[in-house]
Every structure is written in structure tokens, then in C-alpha cells.
Amino acid sequence: MAIEINHIKKESLNFMEIINLNLDASLNIYNQAVLKRTSSIQLFDMSKLSLHNDNSMILFKIHGEIEGFLIAHISGKKTIEFNSEHFKSLFIESFNILTGKFLTNIDNNLGLMCTLSVPREIDSLIPFSQSKYKHKFITKLDLITLSNTYQCKLLFIGNEKKLKEV
Amino acid sequence: MEAIDNYRILIVDDSDFSRQNISSMLTDSRYNIIGEASSAKEAVSILQDRKAHIAIIDVVMPEISGIELAEKINNTFQDTQVIMISSLAQENIVIDAISVGASDFLQKPFTKETLINSIEKIISTISEG
Numbered sequence: 157m158a159i160e161i162n163h164i165k166k167e168s169l170n171f172m173e174i175i176n177l178n179l180d181a182s183l184n185i186y187n188q189a190v191l192k193r194t195s196s197i198q199l200f201d202m203s204k205l206s207l208h209n210d211n212s213m214i215l216f217k218i219h220g221e222i223e224g225f226l227i228a229h230i231s232g233k234k235t236i237e238f239n240s241e242h243f244k245s246l247f248i249e250s251f252n253i254l255t256g257k258f259l260t261n262i263d264n265n266l267g268l269m270c271t272l273s274v275p276r277e278i279d280s281l282i283p284f285s286q287s288k289y290k291h292k293f294i295t296k297l298d299l300i301t302l303s304n305t306y307q308c309k310l311l312f313i314g315n316e317k318k319l320k321e322v
Numbered sequence: 323m324e325a326i327d328n329y330r331i332l333i334v335d336d337s338d339f340s341r342q343n344i345s346s347m348l349t350d351s352r353y354n355i356i357g358e359a360s361s362a363k364e365a366v367s368i369l370q371d372r373k374a375h376i377a378i379i380d381v382v383m384p385e386i387s388g389i390e391l392a393e394k395i396n397n398t399f400q401d402t403q404v405i406m407i408s409s410l411a412q413e414n415i416v417i418d419a420i421s422v423g424a425s426d427f428l429q430k431p432f433t434k435e436t437l438i439n440s441i442e443k444i445i446s447t448i449s450e451g
Contacts, residue, residue: 186343186431245339252337252382253430256409260429263412272410274336274384 171291171316172197178261179295179310185250190300191308200294200311202285214248215278216255220270222262224289224314226255227278230299231307243301248275250299251310268316284313291315329445330373333358334365334391335380335407340430344378344407347434353441362386366394374402376444378437379424381408381415389418396423403444407432 176197183191216226228251252275262268292313299306331353335341341358348355356372359365362383369377377395381388392404406419411429419427425447426440 184431188339188343241338245337249337249339253409256382256411256430260409260411269412269414272382274382 172199172293174262174266174316175258175293175312176295178265179258180254180261183250183254183257185246185253188302189246189250190298191250191254192298192300193295194298194307195296197293197295197312200292202281202292213278213281214251214275216252216275217273218259218270218314219273221268221317222270222314223317224291224312225284226251226258227281227284227311227313228255229309229311231309246301247299247306247308251275251308254297254310281311289313289315328352328354329375329441329448330354330356331441332356332365332368332374332377332402334360334362334377334383334388336360336383337380340380340407344437347437348441350438362388362391362394365391366398369395369399369402374399375448376403376405376441378405378407381406381410381419389415389422392419392424393422403448405437405440405444 179193179197181193185191212230214228216228218224218226228247230247256272259270259272262270293311295310297308297310299308329352331348333341333344333355335344338360341360345355345358356374357368359368363386365377365379368374379388379391383391388406388408392406395402395404404424406424406427407430408415408427409430411427416427425444428436428440
């Protein structure tokens with residue numbers, strides 16, 4: 157369930173807070189899994205993340221009043237699990253749901269309209285290390301399935317085009 | 323009017339996991355899943371071959387979106403009612419879906435009860451028609 161925003165003016169929120177408040181804390185994925193945030197949104201330094209030649213990242217492109225990318229990454233157990241088509245599909249759909257609800261929350265709460273691309277697999281963050289992307293945030297989540305718990309990271313790389321006045 | 327005791331349903335979603343979940347929700351013997359498509363093109367191919375009373379369609383799909391597919395179904399397969407599904411539920415998307423003839427819009431993740439209620443509402447209109 158999204159954290160409610162009560163009496164908070166947009167101009168007093170920085171962009172990190174906007175993401176933090178609109179990204180669901182926990183999501184039940186059709187009783188097959190739960191996606192649960194285990195950290196708040198934090199800044200991250202791309203150079204300190206060694207995510208190259210890593211084939212367990214899923215990218216969602218965001219267009220609209222926020223332009224950027226949300227990248228979901230599974231840590232640990234990745235090679236074995238990502239070779240399973242069922243698990244990969246569960247992982248992708250879980251983050252598709254989280255991402256879609258995030259954009260819906262942002263529209264409902266702040267009037268920021270954005271769309272989401274079809275997810276695609278990527279194996280490197282190098283293309284995203286360009287300085288044109290002002291914001292780079294990270295949060296950690298657990299993907300809890302019926303049989304296991306997987307530690308995941310969700311990265312946001314991008315810019316807000318314009319935050320409207322309240 | 324001939325009574326229908328078997329409602330033919332097509333599931334269209336590029337996510338295998340999503341299709342499997344929807345399929346597992348529709349275990350009532352009155353629901354006959356006539357096919358599962360991972361793309362709009364595949365869905366049209368199925369509909370050209372087999373009639374469906376209801377198509378459950380994801381909005382965000384590669385190449386041809388679910389909205390475009392719903393519009394095509396509204397124009398070409400007029401006996402098929404559409405339920406749009408998506409993780410996105412902004413007002414403009416819901417309006418787009420309704421404007422191309424979708425009978426309902428469900429935000430993911432939805433419960434079995436929500437999906438069944440949506441299907442049953444459509445069935446009641448088919449039965450009354």
C-alpha cells in the first residue's frame with residue numbers, strides 16, 4: 157500500500173522523497189510472491205556498483221514528466237534462478253507491477269504523468285553513467301516467493317522534467 | 323436465444339507469469355480458455371481462428387499495445403468484449419481503454435474475485451443481449 161501524502165507541498169519535497177513516498181512498501185504478487193522494501197531511497201554512486209556483464213537486470217524506461225529508467229536487479233542466486241524461465245517471468249512481472257503502481261501513485265498524488273515501457277533485459281549499467289542523468293537513487297527490496305527470499309535492488313536513473321506547483 | 327453455458331476467454335499478456343496466474347483464476351467450468359497470446363499479433367491470429375466472448379488484454383506489450391489491440395477487436399471482432407489489465411492505472415490510460423471499447427479495466431495485481439466479478443458483469447450483458 158502506498159504511503160499516504162498528507163498536507164505536504166510538492167515544492168518542499170525533493171525528488172528523492174517523491175520516489176520514497178510513492179513507491180509501495182510492500183506488494184502481494186497474486187499470492188505467489190511478496191515484494192517488500194527493506195531500505196529507504198538513497199543516493200548511489202554508479203562507480204561503486206559493479207554491475208557489468210551481469211545478466212540479471214531488468215530495465216523499465218519511464219517517459220513523461222519524469223524521464224529515466226528503473227532498473228531491477230537480483231543479488232545472489234542470480235545465475236541459477238535467472239536461468240529458470242518461470243522465476244525470470246515472476247521477477248519481471250513483480251517489478252512491472254511495482255513500477256506501474258509507482259507511476260500511478262505519482263499521477264494520483266502529484267499529477268505527474270508518465271508512461272512505462274515494456275521491460276527489457278540489460279547486462280550493464282555503463283550506458284547510464286552519463287552525467288545528463290541528474291538523479292541516481294537506489295533502494296533495496298526482498299522478493300519473497302513461496303520457496304525462497306531474494307535480495308533485490310531497484311535503481312532509479314533520470315531527471316524530473318518539471319515539478320508542478322501545488 | 324441460444325443459452326451459453328461455456329464462455330470462451332482469450333488471455334493476452336506478454337508475461338508468462340501473468341498469463342498463468344489469470345488462467346489459474348479461471349477454473350470454473352463455465353470459463354473455457356480458448357488461447358493465450360503473448361502479443362497482439364498472436365491474439366488476432368487466434369481470434370481469426372476461434373471465437374472468444376471475452377479477451378483479457380494487458381495494456382503495455384511490445385510492438386502493438388493492448389489499447390491498439392482492443393481497438394482492433396472492437397472494430398473487427400465485435401462479439402468479443404475486452405477487459406484491459408495493467409500495472410498502470412492513470413486516468414488517461416483508463417480513458418483510452420474505455421474509448422476503444424473496453425468493458426472494464428483492472429489494475430494489477432488484482433484478486434481472483436475482482437477478475438471473476440468483471441467477467442460475470444460482461445456475461446450478464448451477453449446473456450441479456
